[in-house]
Amino acid sequence: MTETLKARKRARALGLPMPGTPGPLNAITDVPGVLVGSHTLSSHADRSLQTGDLPVQTGVTAILPRGFAEQPIPVWAGQHTLNGNGEMTGTHWIRDAGWFVGPILLTNSHGVGMAHHGATRWMLEHYAEPWRDNHLWAMPVVAETYDGVLNDINGLHVTDDHALAAIRSAASGPVAEGNTGGGAGMICYEFKGGTGTASRVLEIDGQxxxxxxxxxxxxxxxxxxxxxxxxxxxxxxxxxxxxxPAELGSIVCILATDLPMTPGQLDRLARRATIGIGRGGTPGGNNSGDLFLAFSTANAGPMPQLSGAAWRQSIALSDECLDPVYMAAVESVEESVLNAMFMAEDVPLARPLGGICKAIDPEEVLDLLRRAGRH
Structure with a gap:
C-alpha cells in the first residue's frame, strides 16, 4: 500500500467540494440520541479467526435510534426498496404501522439470522421487564450485503455474540468508516467499500x-x-x-433525522436515497439489493401496547417544507458512499484466490476532478 493510501481521509478532508452544510461530526451520530457501534472480524489481523482455506473479513454494524433508553420507545419510520435482491427484516410492519423498536443491524448476507438473534437477545435483556410482563415480540431491523468476494461467507463466522458486541459498543461521537463492522468485506465500484456516514443541518421555522x-x-x-x-x-x-462484468453487490442506506415527520413522509424520504446513490453512477443493478430505511426520533412515546391510551397526538412538518429535507438526504447519502470508499483500505481477495481489492486512490480522483474543473 502506498503512503497516500495509508493516510486515509474523508471526502471533505481531501478537499472535495461537497454540497450542503454538515453537522459537527458529519455523521449519523449528529442526530441527537443516535448511537453507532461495530464489531469487525478480520483474519488478516487475527489469524485464529480463519477456520478454512478462505480468509474472514466481515462483521456487524449497530445503529441504536434511541441509544440505551431504559424503556422501548418506537421511532417513526419509512422504507423503500430500489432493487430487491437483498434482505431487510421488519419492513412489513414498518410499511403497515410506520414504526419499529430496537436496534438496526447491518451485516453480511448469511449473517442475518444470527444478527437478528443477537438483536432479539439484547432487546429481551435490556427491556426485560416490559417483555416479561406483556405479550410483546421483538422485530429488529437487520439488513445485509454480500461480502463473499473478500470473506469466507459460507463459513458462517458472524454469531449472535458478535451482534451483541456491536450493540454494546454503540456510542455517540465519530463513526468508524471503511473496513469496519458489517462493511469490513464490502466492495464499491470494484474498489474497497464498506461503512460510510455523513450529515446535513438545516433550519426550518427558526429551528x-x-x-x-x-x-x-x-x-x-x-x-x-x-x-x-x-x-x-x-x-x-x-x-x-x-x-x-455485471453488478454483484448491494447497498443499504439508513437515514435518520430529528425532524418530526409522518411515516408517509419518511417513506418518501427513504426514496431519496435512490437519488443519492445515483449521483455516484449506479442505476441499481439487477443483482443488487438497494434497501433504504428512514426514521425520525421526534414524537417520542411508549409502544402502543404499553401506553394504555386510546388516542395519541404528534406534530409533523408541512409537506411544503420537505424540499430541503429531501436535498439533505440526497447529499448525505452521496457523501456517505464516498466516505466509505475514501476511508477503506486494501484487502486481499478471497475468491478468486489471489490479488487485492484495492482502496481507491484519492490523488487519482482529485487529479481527474481538477482536469474536469471540479476541484
Missing part, C-alpha cells in the same frame, strides 16, 4: 434540525463511478475485480 445517513456500500462496477458529476471510473480501470 435547527439534522438529516443524516449511514451506508453499507457494496455496489457498482468501475465504469459507472461518478464523483461530483465527473465520470472518473472510466479513467480508473486498472486493478478491476476479475470476472465482474
Amino acid at each position: 435547527r434540525f439534522t438529516v443524516a445517513a449511514l451506508v453499507q456500500a457494496n455496489h457498482g462496477i468501475r465504469p459507472w463511478l461518478t464523483v461530483l458529476g465527473v465520470p472518473v471510473g472510466a479513467d480508473m480501470m486498472a486493478d478491476r475485480i476479475p470476472d465482474r
Whole structure:
C-alpha cells in the first residue's frame, strides 16, 4: 500500500467540494440520541479467526435510534426498496404501522439470522421487564450485503455474540468508516467499500434540525463511478475485480433525522436515497439489493401496547417544507458512499484466490476532478 493510501481521509478532508452544510461530526451520530457501534472480524489481523482455506473479513454494524433508553420507545419510520435482491427484516410492519423498536443491524448476507438473534437477545435483556410482563415480540431491523468476494461467507463466522458486541459498543461521537463492522468485506465500484456516514443541518421555522445517513456500500462496477458529476471510473480501470462484468453487490442506506415527520413522509424520504446513490453512477443493478430505511426520533412515546391510551397526538412538518429535507438526504447519502470508499483500505481477495481489492486512490480522483474543473 502506498503512503497516500495509508493516510486515509474523508471526502471533505481531501478537499472535495461537497454540497450542503454538515453537522459537527458529519455523521449519523449528529442526530441527537443516535448511537453507532461495530464489531469487525478480520483474519488478516487475527489469524485464529480463519477456520478454512478462505480468509474472514466481515462483521456487524449497530445503529441504536434511541441509544440505551431504559424503556422501548418506537421511532417513526419509512422504507423503500430500489432493487430487491437483498434482505431487510421488519419492513412489513414498518410499511403497515410506520414504526419499529430496537436496534438496526447491518451485516453480511448469511449473517442475518444470527444478527437478528443477537438483536432479539439484547432487546429481551435490556427491556426485560416490559417483555416479561406483556405479550410483546421483538422485530429488529437487520439488513445485509454480500461480502463473499473478500470473506469466507459460507463459513458462517458472524454469531449472535458478535451482534451483541456491536450493540454494546454503540456510542455517540465519530463513526468508524471503511473496513469496519458489517462493511469490513464490502466492495464499491470494484474498489474497497464498506461503512460510510455523513450529515446535513438545516433550519426550518427558526429551528435547527439534522438529516443524516449511514451506508453499507457494496455496489457498482468501475465504469459507472461518478464523483461530483465527473465520470472518473472510466479513467480508473486498472486493478478491476476479475470476472465482474455485471453488478454483484448491494447497498443499504439508513437515514435518520430529528425532524418530526409522518411515516408517509419518511417513506418518501427513504426514496431519496435512490437519488443519492445515483449521483455516484449506479442505476441499481439487477443483482443488487438497494434497501433504504428512514426514521425520525421526534414524537417520542411508549409502544402502543404499553401506553394504555386510546388516542395519541404528534406534530409533523408541512409537506411544503420537505424540499430541503429531501436535498439533505440526497447529499448525505452521496457523501456517505464516498466516505466509505475514501476511508477503506486494501484487502486481499478471497475468491478468486489471489490479488487485492484495492482502496481507491484519492490523488487519482482529485487529479481527474481538477482536469474536469471540479476541484
